[in-house]
Amino acid sequence: MWSFDSISFFLVFLGLPLALFLTLVIWPFLQAAFYSFTNWGGFSQEFDIVGFDNYVRLVQDGTFLTALVNNVKLAIVIPLVTLVIALIFATLVTVGGRGIGQTVGVKNSGFYRVVSFFPYVIPAVVTAVIFMKVFDPSDGLLNRLLPAAFEQNWLGSVSTAMPASMVVIVWAGVGFYMLLFIAAIKSIPAEVYEAARLDGAGRLRTLWSVTLPSIRETVQTAWIYIGIAALDAFVFMHILNNSGGPDNSTLVMPQYLFRLAFSQNQFGYASAVGVAMAVVTLVFAALVFTINRLSGGSTRSS
């Protein structure tokens, strides 16, 4: 059993990846949790353990609360809008075509699929850069196309900065989830659709009573993925509005953490923000599971 072959096998196959993972992922996570209880500045070796002081400061910190609220807004709006659009498009592509009985996708569905997926392969940074230019008040595409009366400083005024940023994130996300839903819909046996159609169910009814229940697990997984992404949103926000937007209207938690850690050298406090982010993420995931279960879905996580 304990031949050289076996020992070297386990050492390399398990030991090597695990060592890397523990050193660069788990160990920093644990350290972050520890530093969140200190007043460490980052560059001196000295710090004091301050107990829950950072967390007390956190709940009284107006800027942090603004960032938290912005992330929560994103986590509510982004999944809802993105997934609804993605589901509608996926339905159109798979079962929106002509034909009674047989469900058929629209013609040229391949083209729509390929085009819709473009944004997913464009790096998020580049998407943000493109839209920063699209929304540019003086020579951006949007203002040039709109009649003068509708022109706006889209990313520069409090009322439009957040919605405009959300549009960018939705633009970037729809394609991927559309493809995910198309795959899920295609795995529903065609007979189920045929039966529903022969029983006289209309298209909306079919979407609601056949498609949605059948792809429930996929929707839940998608919701968690995109929700976690929205609770971050750093890349988009950092490029679109580096400073956090007018009146911090687009400031998100990771941006605040980044600012605290790397420009203000408050590593201890920044770690507390990181822990808060992790907690919010876990709470979000738990919420999605609970809602899915209460509304009658299975509890099996995929």
Add this chain to the structure above:
Amino acid sequence: MATLSETVSETAPPQRRPKRADTPVAVGSHVVLIIWSLVVIGPLVWVFISSFKTDREIVSGDPLALPQQWNLDNFIKALTEGQLGRAMINTVLVVGAALVLVMLLGAMCAYVLARFEFFGRRAIYYLMLAGLTFPVFLAIVPLFFVLQNLGVLNTLPGLTLTYVAFALPFTVFFLYSFFQGLPGEISEAAAIDGAGRWRTFFSVMLPMATSGMASVAIFNFLGLWNQYLLPVALNTSRENWVLSQAVASFVSQAGYQSRQGQLFAAVVITIIPVLIAYILFQRQLQGSVSQGTMK
């Protein structure tokens, strides 16, 4: 893993004669999808056209008009002055090395976790799950110092190792279910034939996992190619910049109006290779997405 055999075939099923009453629905579907396609393509076309324009044309001309001259000045300047060429090379090196490493280490780790019983197996599995769920941001501050202590902060090998470590949980998860699904008799047969554990993995099990490996590799490639947070915090010296950092830097420089064209050129240079790769491999990629949902 769900069976793939029952899925509706990729090509449209044999069609009955379409009834006239359904035409409005089909037309409506097309209208909606065409509008979305325009929303997706519009900004990209605008960026593409603008990348050939002079800064004067960009600021004062019609945004969707073709450039007066298709000149490549912006591209040349972006690649040299903007150091985009250098960043491109760095990105290819880092992402290439990280991809090979993470696929190898991830497959090895997933294989051991999926096919061997040993003490601590579940604990390792849950640790991976934690690594997958927790925000990278939480780790970023201590990670900075871990890399500094290892002497690899602001170096390409340091960035590569970090990429590998953070892509590992996803890779292990995906391949774990894949290796579990492979029939056990084959590895037993290999063992009876005298193949050691190493041999069994590299000559028998790994080749069987090729399709799973391809899917994960595509996702990892996109994820790592698009990575921004890790390099921006851990790879700050200019000559080591990756593509995402270099493109982002054009934003701050474009404040000086004279760099507008270069910014657009930089965006085009970044997008074109990925877009071409996508159009070539799109069937494969769609297969990957559907596999991802059915695990």
